Amino acid sequence: MSRILRVDMSSSRATFEEVPGKYRLLGGRALTSQLIKDEVPPTCDPLGKNNKLVFAPGLLTGTHAPSSGRLSVGAKSPLTGTIKESNAGGITAQKLASLGIKALVIEGQPSNDEFQILVISEDGVEFVPAGDLAGLGCYELGRKLWAKYGEQCGVISIGPAGEARMNLAGVSTNDREGDPGRYAGRGGLGAVMGSKGLKAIVVKTDKVFDVPVQDPEKFKKAARDFTEALTTHPVTSQTLPTYGTAALVNVINEAGALPTRNFSSGRFEGAAKTGGEAMAEICQQRGGKGKMGHACSPGCVIRCSNIIPDENGDVLCAPVEYESTWALGANCGIDNLDHIATLNRLCNDIGLDTIETGVTLGVLMEAGVLDFGDGPKAIELLDKEVRQATPLGRIIGSGAAIAGKVFGVTRVPTVKGQSMPAYDPRAVKGIGVTYATTPMGADHTAGYSVASNVLRVGGYVDPLKPEGQVDLSRNLQIATALVDTVGLCLFVSFPLLDNEKALPSVVEMINAQFGTNWTVDDAIELGKNVLRTERAFNAAAGFTAADDRLPEFMKTEPLAPHNTVFDVKDEDLDTVFNF
Amino acid sequence: MKVVLKLYATLQNYLPPGTQGTAAEVEIPAGTTIEDLFKAYNVPLDQVKIIMVNGRHTDLDYEIQEGDQVAGFPAIAGG
Numbered sequence: 001m002s003r004i005l006r007v008d009m010s011s012s013r014a015t016f017e018e019v020p021g022k023y024r025l026l027g028g029r030a031l032t033s034q035l036i037k038d039e040v041p042p043t044c045d046p047l048g049k050n051n052k053l054v055f056a057p058g059l060l061t062g063t064h065a066p067s068s069g070r071l072s073v074g075a076k077s078p079l080t081g082t083i084k085e086s087n088a089g090g091i092t093a094q095k096l097a098s099l100g101i102k103a104l105v106i107e108g109q110p111s112n113d114e115f116q117i118l119v120i121s122e123d124g125v126e127f128v129p130a131g132d133l134a135g136l137g138c139y140e141l142g143r144k145l146w147a148k149y150g151e152q153c154g155v156i157s158i159g160p161a162g163e164a165r166m167n168l169a170g171v172s173t174n175d176r177e178g179d180p181g182r183y184a185g186r187g188g189l190g191a192v193m194g195s196k197g198l199k200a201i202v203v204k205t206d207k208v209f210d211v212p213v214q215d216p217e218k219f220k221k222a223a224r225d226f227t228e229a230l231t232t233h234p235v236t237s238q239t240l241p242t243y244g245t246a247a248l249v250n251v252i253n254e255a256g257a258l259p260t261r262n263f264s265s266g267r268f269e270g271a272a273k274t275g276g277e278a279m280a281e282i283c284q285q286r287g288g289k290g291k292m293g294h295a296c297s298p299g300c301v302i303r304c305s306n307i308i309p310d311e312n313g314d315v316l317c318a319p320v321e322y323e324s325t326w327a328l329g330a331n332c333g334i335d336n337l338d339h340i341a342t343l344n345r346l347c348n349d350i351g352l353d354t355i356e357t358g359v360t361l362g363v364l365m366e367a368g369v370l371d372f373g374d375g376p377k378a379i380e381l382l383d384k385e386v387r388q389a390t391p392l393g394r395i396i397g398s399g400a401a402i403a404g405k406v407f408g409v410t411r412v413p414t415v416k417g418q419s420m421p422a423y424d425p426r427a428v429k430g431i432g433v434t435y436a437t438t439p440m441g442a443d444h445t446a447g448y449s450v451a452s453n454v455l456r457v458g459g460y461v462d463p464l465k466p467e468g469q470v471d472l473s474r475n476l477q478i479a480t481a482l483v484d485t486v487g488l489c490l491f492v493s494f495p496l497l498d499n500e501k502a503l504p505s506v507v508e509m510i511n512a513q514f515g516t517n518w519t520v521d522d523a524i525e526l527g528k529n530v531l532r533t534e535r536a537f538n539a540a541a542g543f544t545a546a547d548d549r550l551p552e553f554m555k556t557e558p559l560a561p562h563n564t565v566f567d568v569k570d571e572d573l574d575t576v577f578n579f
Numbered sequence: 580m581k582v583v584l585k586l587y588a589t590l591q592n593y594l595p596p597g598t599q600g601t602a603a604e605v606e607i608p609a610g611t612t613i614e615d616l617f618k619a620y621n622v623p624l625d626q627v628k629i630i631m632v633n634g635r636h637t638d639l640d641y642e643i644q645e646g647d648q649v650a651g652f653p654a655i656a657g658g
Contacts, residue, residue: 234628234654243588245657250587250601254650256634267634272601277588304657322657445658455656456629460636494656561634 002102002211005125007118009196010049010108014118014125019102025514027059029085029484030530031103032074036083037533039105042540046078046188047165047195049109055096055156055201056104058487062097062211063219065509066227067489069094069297071156071173076541077187079167079356079399080416080441083537086189087484089296089305090173090182091208092154096120098207110197115163119149121204130199135160137349137387138172138180145202146178154203155180159351162190164389166397168356169194172348175296175305181318182296185353186443187418188399208298215512222508226492229502230301233495235457240304240491241293243276245322248422249330250275255454255463256561257427258326259420261333261372262362263413263553265560266427270335274325278337279306288313302491308341317345323444326422327358332365332378339375346382352397357382359419360400367407411553416441416543425550425566426559428453428463432566433473437548437576439534445490447477451497458497466568474576482527486510528579535577545574581606582643584616585650593622602648613649614639628654 003016004023026034032054044050053075060068071093077084096104099122110116115130133141138159145155155174162169169190172180213219230236239247252258253271260268272278283290283306290309295302296319307318320341328334328343347354361378364370369392370377385393395406400419404412413420418441425432430449438446449472453463461468476493483490486506496502507523510516538547554566585602586594595603607616613630617639629652630637643649 234626235656239588239653239655240657243655247588247655248657251629251652251655254585254587254631254634254652277591277601448658450658451656454629454636455654456636457654457656462636464635490658491656 002100004103004105005101005120006105006107007125008108009106009110009198012116012127023102025516027061027102027485028056028070028072028087028487029074029481030526031056032072032085033083033530033534035103035105036074036076037537040076042076042537043542044076046076046081046192051076051192053106053189053192053196054103056102057093057097059485060509060513061487062094062209063213063513064209064299065223065488066230066299066301067492068487069299070487070489071096071184072484073171073184073189075189075192077189078191079188080418081541082416082439082441082543083534084187084189084440085484086184086186088173088182088184089300089489090154090175091152091297092156092173092203093487094208094298095154095203095205098210099203099205106193106196106198109195115197115199117199118201119204120201134163134199138351139349141200142174142178142180145200149202149204151178152206155200157200158190158193159349160387160389161351161397162194163199164394164397165191165194166394167191167399167402168353168360168397169351170353172351175318176298177318179315179318181348183353185355187441190351213513214515219509219512222505222512225501225505226509227301229495229499229505230492233498235494236302236491240302243280244292244304244306244319245276246279246320246325247276248322249325250277251454252423255427257424257454257463258330259413259422259424260330262331262366262411263420263424264411266424267561268330271330273335274329274337274340279308279320282337283309286311286313289315294318300489302489304491310338317341317348320344323422324354327355331358331362333372334375334378336375339379342379343375343382346379350382350387352386355421356399356419359413360396360403363400363404363409363412364396364407366411367409369407412551414442415550416547418442423450424559426554426564427562429466429566429568430461430463430469430472432550432554433469433568433573433576434477436550436573437473438477439531439538445480447473447480448490448493449473449476451494457494464562464564469568470572470576474579477531477576478524478527481530482523485526485530531577548573580609580645582646583648584620585648586622587650587652588655589653590622590626590651593620595620607643611643612639613637613641613643616643616649617651622651626653627651
């Protein structure tokens with residue numbers, strides 16, 4: 001029987017609660033967003049005692065559904081002021097689900113500045129003073145926690161940035177090697193965890209796939225069908241395991257949509273040196289622990305992750321994925337993969353969202369604080385200033401929107417205060433609609449229009465024209481809310497878009513697990529409800545249609561090489577949620 | 580006429596022998612389509628998912644013009 005684990009950091013008390021009926025068929029993002037909507041005052045201070053940090057495995061997480069090991073993390077975001085859900089892979093979600101924990105709600109706030117470690121096991125819940133583990137980077141922290149609590153335990157943690165309550169602090173979960181790097185990175189959720197005095201959550205159990213299923217035979221068949229969809233689609237069966245997500249660098253660059261030097265061009269001359277092909281070559285040349293086709297969570301059949309080796313074949317960073325190699329690469333004018341991987345490792349260690357960090361560094365480069373292309377200086381800024389939370393480190397830690405204001409920069413690519421990811425909306429207009437309108441602030445994962453705009457997955461909508469982008473983004477935002485609820489990796493979307501048998505098999509797995517009789521339409525309705533819930537929270541927090549806009553320069557500064565601006569009309573953006 | 584052929588990911592192996600990186604300048608007669616060009620280099624057409632000329636999407640029957648940058652990709656996606 002699954003339960004909700006409620007942890008009050010004011011009194012260091014943990015209680016298990018029955019799952020109310022209305023939450024029974026919610027999971028992942030649907031559950032974090034609904035709990036926040038129900039329990040968090042929308043106007044609260046995100047770092048105050050009334051905010052809550054909610055962790056929820058997806059509906060299918062902890063079963064044998066392939067690629068279903070996602071952990072949703074939600075709160076009111078200190079970066080955006082909106083509701084936030086950010087999800088991550090790693091090994092912890094399946095353990096939480098297998099312990100019967102449907103949601104973990106962290107609430108209240110301690111009256112002192114001491115950090116604690118929360119240890120969850122089959123025997124119960126324990127609060128342990130963090131002591132000298134506070135202040136550690138996530139790599140050393142993870143090693144010490146494995147030494148103390150056993151290898152293979154799940155570790156959710158924050159680094160020094162989260163302890164310092166910085167806006168760009170993420171929440172890390174560990175991988176099967178015990179390293180951090182599987183981040184619920186976006187929206188400053190690490191700062192919320194820091195504000196609760198929580199340095200880490202250890203989930204101590206060997207259970208991985210122990211969630212009970214009501215109709216195992218039916219489930220097995222549907223899971224087999226879904227696995228087949230994933231293992232026969234060329235993206236999930238070939239490109240992602242061979243080249244990782246960074247295979248996108250060259251295609252997005254070719255399309256003229258790779259944001260370069262703080263969104264001042266859509267092409268980067270050094271792109272090829274930072275892409276998936278270059279990473280595969282480095283893994284082959286350097287050997288050692290280097291690896292493409294690495295799985296971040298047990299039971300993933302896609303295996304898009306990688307381990308980038310240093311010159312001696314030791315682990316430099318795992319993974320270096322598309323968003324990170326872009327944010328810390330092209331966006332900063334850096335084409336040295338070792339510098340990029342070192343920056344990525346520092347983000348993982350200090351506990352930073354790589355996207356927000358790279359975009360903020362790009363804004364600082366624009367301001368002249370450091371030069372575009374200066375990898376060593378960027379490394380020094382993260383390792384010295386941000387890690388130590390110096391005044392300059394705190395400016396960086398505030399994120400691009402605030403750093404832009406501090407330095408008087410107007411080319412600041414943010415929506416609702418959150419940095420844009422690796423697709424320039426002037427050359428991929430469908431993703432611009434998603435950035436503008438998703439309740440999350442600029443977020444590519446919320447409705448990945450790039451699929452149809454550039455990659456020819458799920459049809460084709462011309463990326464350079466405004467027509468058709470609103471419908472594309474709307475449908476993808478709904479489908480994504482569903483995928484994030486089920487606990488599936490977003491990359492299953494490619495087979496879902498191309499293979500008409502894939503979505504029914506997902507719905508069949510849900511029916512087999514919960515004894516429901518859902519149709520595909522019921523599942524889509526769940527996705528719509530997630531968006532309605534999130535939008536209602538944001539409206540009550542003071543957000544209006546005026547916030548569903550891209551920054552002004554995107555409408556006035558043409559982007560090379562296509563020399564286009566973002567020209568989807570405001571009144572059309574306002575129809576995205578007409579359902 | 581001279582054009583630039585770019586092949587990426589799993590298609591990289593079909594670039595002319597000795598090519599460094601992912602692009603090569605090649606000489607073709609006027610009237611060559613992308614299908615003709617790909618066939619000349621034994622690029623397996625069933626593995627080509629995305630075709631761009633000068634950064635814009637196009638198809639196999641496009642007739643290549645002097646100076647065009649022709650790019651072919653297999654199925655690629657991620658995030």
